Amino acid sequence: MIITRQKDINKILAFIGDRTNIFLIGCKSCATTCKTGGEKELDKMEDKLALHGKKILGKKVLDPACSILEVKRLVRENKEVMKECEVILSMACGGGTQAAAEVIEGKKIVPGNDSLFQGEITRITATGSHFEQKCSLCADCMLGETGGICPVTRCPKGLRNGPCGGAKNRKCEIHKDLDCVWITIYKRLTDIGELKNMYNYKEPRDFTRNKQPQSLDI
Numbered sequence: 001m002i003i004t005r006q007k008d009i010n011k012i013l014a015f016i017g018d019r020t021n022i023f024l025i026g027c028k029s030c031a032t033t034c035k036t037g038g039e040k041e042l043d044k045m046e047d048k049l050a051l052h053g054k055k056i057l058g059k060k061v062l063d064p065a066c067s068i069l070e071v072k073r074l075v076r077e078n079k080e081v082m083k084e085c086e087v088i089l090s091m092a093c094g095g096g097t098q099a100a101a102e103v104i105e106g107k108k109i110v111p112g113n114d115s116l117f118q119g120e121i122t123r124i125t126a127t128g129s130h131f132e133q134k135c136s137l138c139a140d141c142m143l144g145e146t147g148g149i150c151p152v153t154r155c156p157k158g159l160r161n162g163p164c165g166g167a168k169n170r171k172c173e174i175h176k177d178l179d180c181v182w183i184t185i186y187k188r189l190t191d192i193g194e195l196k197n198m199y200n201y202k203e204p205r206d207f208t209r210n211k212q213p214q215s216l217d218i
């Protein structure tokens with residue numbers, strides 16, 4: 001999922017400027033899980049903006065916000081409100097915000113969140129959640145050679161052919177609170193009887209495989 005963090009309200013207000021009438025868009029998928037763009041967060045944002053004299057003409061949590069079809073449906077169902085509104089405040093990821101920009105013409109689009117990374121959910125409770133980046137979408141997955149553990153993402157140097165030698169007490173020399181991922185890979189390859197993979201040379205990452213922007217037909 002896409003991990004997002006809500007922007008500081010002052011930054012959001014600076015984007016909105018002196019415009020008053022606002023429509024809030026959230027996302028039922030990732031942003032709801034991250035508590036940055038679900039029903040509750042939209043309600044709280046409405047209250048915060050009201051304190052600054054802003055008027056929320058409508059709000060909707062889309063399922064999901066990154067679907068052009070969902071945004072088109074929203075516009076169809078809110079034709080009159082959209083005429084009055086000056087700003088679309090998107091509390092989705094950057095993809096959701098751009099879906100709004102693509103469909104909703106003539107309105108200022110404001111991002112309410114920063115999109116951080118594609119991540120795993122490692123803890124989710126009422127009091128707090130934890131997300132970790134495990135894949136950086138390199139478009140050339142090497143997990144079959146590394147015991148299902150990604151050095152491209154989890155080694156801060158992105159090393160593909162073994163450790164840098166800087167680890168101390170199994171901890172990474174860059175992020176001292178994290179295990180060196182290559183030691184983790186070594187242990188996993190030992191456990192599954194594929195330690196020979198450590199000796200296979202892996203070609204440098206081919207960055208042309210994920211040149212941006214990408215698209216896909218299936």
Ligand code: SF4
Pocket residue numbers: 134135136137138139140141142143150151152153
């Ligand atoms: S190698 Fe790592 S970054 Fe690349 S696709 Fe696989 S998990 Fe993602």
Ligand code: SF4
Pocket residue numbers: 154155156157158159162163164165166167171172173174175179180181182183
């Ligand atoms: S200590 Fe391990 S994880 Fe850290 S940079 Fe070196 S090889 Fe990568």
